Amino acid sequence: MSDAEDFDSSKLDELKEYKDEHNQDLRFSIVEIYLIESKKLIHQLKNAKDSNTISQAAHSLKSSTASIGGTALSNIFEKLETQALADSEKAALTKEVDLHFLKLENSLKHYLKNSG
Amino acid sequence: MAQILILDDSETILKITSSILLSKGHKVTICKSAIDAIEQVKKKIFDLIITDLALPGGNNGFDFIRTCRKDSALQQVPIMIMTGQRKEKKDVDKAISVGANDFIVKPINPEIFESKVDQLLTKKIKKNVDYSILNAKGLWGAEVRIIKMTEQGLDIQSPFLVPVETKIKILSEFFKEIGIETPWVKVVHCSRSSIADGYNINVKFVDLTEKETLPIKNWIRNLNKKAG
Numbered sequence: 001m002s003d004a005e006d007f008d009s010s011k012l013d014e015l016k017e018y019k020d021e022h023n024q025d026l027r028f029s030i031v032e033i034y035l036i037e038s039k040k041l042i043h044q045l046k047n048a049k050d051s052n053t054i055s056q057a058a059h060s061l062k063s064s065t066a067s068i069g070g071t072a073l074s075n076i077f078e079k080l081e082t083q084a085l086a087d088s089e090k091a092a093l094t095k096e097v098d099l100h101f102l103k104l105e106n107s108l109k110h111y112l113k114n115s116g
Numbered sequence: 117m118a119q120i121l122i123l124d125d126s127e128t129i130l131k132i133t134s135s136i137l138l139s140k141g142h143k144v145t146i147c148k149s150a151i152d153a154i155e156q157v158k159k160k161i162f163d164l165i166i167t168d169l170a171l172p173g174g175n176n177g178f179d180f181i182r183t184c185r186k187d188s189a190l191q192q193v194p195i196m197i198m199t200g201q202r203k204e205k206k207d208v209d210k211a212i213s214v215g216a217n218d219f220i221v222k223p224i225n226p227e228i229f230e231s232k233v234d235q236l237l238t239k240k241i242k243k244n245v246d247y248s249i250l251n252a253k254g255l256w257g258a259e260v261r262i263i264k265m266t267e268q269g270l271d272i273q274s275p276f277l278v279p280v281e282t283k284i285k286i287l288s289e290f291f292k293e294i295g296i297e298t299p300w301v302k303v304v305h306c307s308r309s310s311i312a313d314g315y316n317i318n319v320k321f322v323d324l325t326e327k328e329t330l331p332i333k334n335w336i337r338n339l340n341k342k343a344g
Contacts, residue, residue, distance in 0.1 A: 014226050015132065015226060026132075030128060030131055033131050034128045056172050059170045063129055063223070064126045067224065068128065
């Protein structure tokens, strides 16, 4: 999968006119909040013992990841949100999360560096 | 400027949506659970509620909308749902059927979001031409909250039940503000509130003359003009 499929920068571009509470470019706050929140939720998702917890964490991650342009990762979370997945399929998808999250984090940092 | 409540469990979504609304000059209250949101709607009056459908803790967005719509103080408040890109149409239909007014698909496009918020707020103001949403204090045995006024009467929240047909006078500075003597009112409806402790009571003004009705009519019109 290419980096372009992993990260759609147009989602953050749509927010470039907005400021945060400190009158700074909102995109920087959004990415910071997203990275902290998603790391916490991915940890929850990996250590969850029941399907409801996985589904809830995956749902939240799906929306927030799509909002910052993480198209490929959001699609994986969408699959994980579906409770009917077999255990082996869930385990495979969870491994994919790590790989795509790392790529997305790098893309986001690169994007912000070029926006600053 | 409007008071807007946003309910979503994702901090990222809350940050994006609240920042867009704050940039338009609105006041925003953010909540991460339906329980928090219910606490907020008990305390404050909102012009718009925006909610996700899938929420943690067992209370989903549908239940939250139903709870709001059961309460007379919240029946007129527009509700917009936020839904995932591939959510089935039936989720949107279900949300509309339980009382939502509109929906927006996530990831949120700021222009579409702003436009939908404007439309819902405008609709609310148009609906308000014959009444005003208030948050005035009153006294009748205990402190009551006056939440809405029409030319015919008031909606109040009371900590105790008042039997239908009871004639009462509610002492409030609010009537002085309108420029009328404290009027007699008669209870026409009283039911337990689904979101606040206490009761929702609808009272009608008793024996108001044309001269006394006029300041009420003007006061409602002026308040709605200011809101517009």
